[in-house]
């Protein structure tokens with residue numbers, strides 16, 4: 001089954017109304033090869049159907065995140081969205097040059113377990129970005 005249909009079915013099963021606008025938004029984010037900002041989702045959706053408005057895009061993205069079907073990450077002040085098809089991952093964002101490196105999310109498992117043990121809180125660590133300084137910028141500084 002196409003990924004967008006999986007999302008549609010999941011929302012429908014949770015009792016959400018699937019409007020034509022929402023369908024287009026889901027298709028855009030489900031088929032995107034990369035992370036998209038809400039504005040990019042809006043532009044791509046509007047190219048397909050001018051009826052789509054930005055408020056619906058924000059609401060639909062929020063709903064997907066809330067339901068665990070999509071996740072957002074802060075890439076240097078730019079909020080981007082992707083569906084869970086991409087699986088858990090970490091972005092290491094260099095605060096000096098802006099370069100983004102993807103890191104293995106398994107590194108966060110011990111942290112997740114400690115937080116769970118100490119606070120009985122399950123952190124959402126499937127999609128996070130961390131600011132820091134990349135190797136190239138470190139050697140320039142040093």
Ligand SMILES: [Zn+2]
Pocket residue numbers: 094095096097098099133134135136137
């Ligand atoms: Zn850098």
Ligand SMILES: [Zn+2]
Pocket residue numbers: 035073082089091127
């Ligand atoms: Zn990501």
